[in-house]
Amino acid sequence: MSALPGSAEGTAVTGLDSSPVQAPPADLPPLTEQARLEAREIIARYPVPRSALLPMLHLVQSYQGYVTPEGVALCAEELGLTKAEVGAVATFYTMYKRRPTGRHLVSVCTNTLCAVLGGQRIFDAVAADLGVHHDETTDDGSITLEHAECLAACDYAPVVTVDYEFYDQQDVDSARQLVAALRRGEKPAPTRGAPLTDFRGISRQLAGFSQHADDAAARAAVDAVGELGPTLIGLRLAEHRGQSAPAMPGRDASAAGTADAPADAVRPSGRTGGSPDAEAADARVAAADTPAEKSGAAQAHPDAPEPSGRELADQDDGTATPAGTEPGTSGQGPAGGRSGGSRRVNEGRVTKGRINEGKATPKRKG
Numbered sequence: 001m002s003a004l005p006g007s008a009e010g011t012a013v014t015g016l017d018s019s020p021v022q023a024p025p026a027d028l029p030p031l032t033e034q035a036r037l038e039a040r041e042i043i044a045r046y047p048v049p050r051s052a053l054l055p056m057l058h059l060v061q062s063y064q065g066y067v068t069p070e071g072v073a074l075c076a077e078e079l080g081l082t083k084a085e086v087g088a089v090a091t092f093y094t095m096y097k098r099r100p101t102g103r104h105l106v107s108v109c110t111n112t113l114c115a116v117l118g119g120q121r122i123f124d125a126v127a128a129d130l131g132v133h134h135d136e137t138t139d140d141g142s143i144t145l146e147h148a149e150c151l152a153a154c155d156y157a158p159v160v161t162v163d164y165e166f167y168d169q170q171d172v173d174s175a176r177q178l179v180a181a182l183r184r185g186e187k188p189a190p191t192r193g194a195p196l197t198d199f200r201g202i203s204r205q206l207a208g209f210s211q212h213a214d215d216a217a218a219r220a221a222v223d224a225v226g227e228l229g230p231t232l233i234g235l236r237l238a239e240h241r242g243q244s245a246p247a248m249p250g251r252d253a254s255a256a257g258t259a260d261a262p263a264d265a266v267r268p269s270g271r272t273g274g275s276p277d278a279e280a281a282d283a284r285v286a287a288a289d290t291p292a293e294k295s296g297a298a299q300a301h302p303d304a305p306e307p308s309g310r311e312l313a314d315q316d317d318g319t320a321t322p323a324g325t326e327p328g329t330s331g332q333g334p335a336g337g338r339s340g341g342s343r344r345v346n347e348g349r350v351t352k353g354r355i356n357e358g359k360a361t362p363k364r365k366g
Helices: 008-014 033-043 050-064 069-079 083-090 112-116 119-130 174-185 200-204 214-221 230-243 275-287 290-297 336-337 341-348
Strands: 104-109 143-148 161-164 165-167 354-356 359-361
Touching: 008 083, 008 336, 033 050, 050 083, 050 200, 069 083, 069 143, 104 112, 104 119, 119 143, 119 174, 161 174, 161 354, 165 174, 200 214, 275 290
Parallel strands: 104 143
Antiparallel strands: 104 161, 161 165, 354 359
């Protein structure tokens, strides 16, 4: 049974599917031994095995189209984690899907700038054409639609992505045409970036494996031509108008050509008696040109005092108790009885008794 009946999240967290929220597709491919070997290859990339969990979840999606209970179990087994730990990650990030996903994932940005320029109208029109809404898949399994909070491309708004490839400066008509082409099995070229594949293919790429048939195809994807006009338009306008950014305060033009070379002022001299690190830090503070740079250099100085409250948090074991909060010093709990608790109890509740190990016991007569 699921930990959260009626929710895909519950099934993913527990990894149990004896009463599945949604029956797996009949054509759901199994996670083969090859998938397990690739999972171990991912684990070998990291000094701490559990760091491999994120790409392993993408690997599961590349085989089965979403993070299945079987996929949760595989990750847990290989990493020595519980299914709940794996499920907690799988349900936190929206790039991990908890129900079957279509051949393509269409994401429409409906956040701030995209929304102002028509993102919500695009989403509504596409949803009406497909007959689905957010996080739903068409009956033919071709498209899963979702709205996205941000696609990090505000200069290209409104933006739609298909399997995380960008289709920039969309409007209602162009987005509807894009979706119609996807349903026909076509793969329109993205505005920029690699050629379009499908959701399982890009999931494999995100897992750290090539989704392309050979090296030539992979190189072609990397070298794909992209339209960068909106990003570069400010630079091009400035060049056309002969404009440039003002020089940094305190810097002269003669120093501009040697900006990458370490300045003598930041090299330790060995003449002050301090450690090399302290000397170098002193020199960096002295060489700072702006108040912000000087403040940053001073805070990074090895002799700088720790910020308030930092020392305790940085202790190795992380379990030390701040002074004044040891059990009993607040007057609560068993230890409170051993540190002045008798007086407090006598004042309020027990008038004929004494405190022994935090408990009131009757006095002995005689």
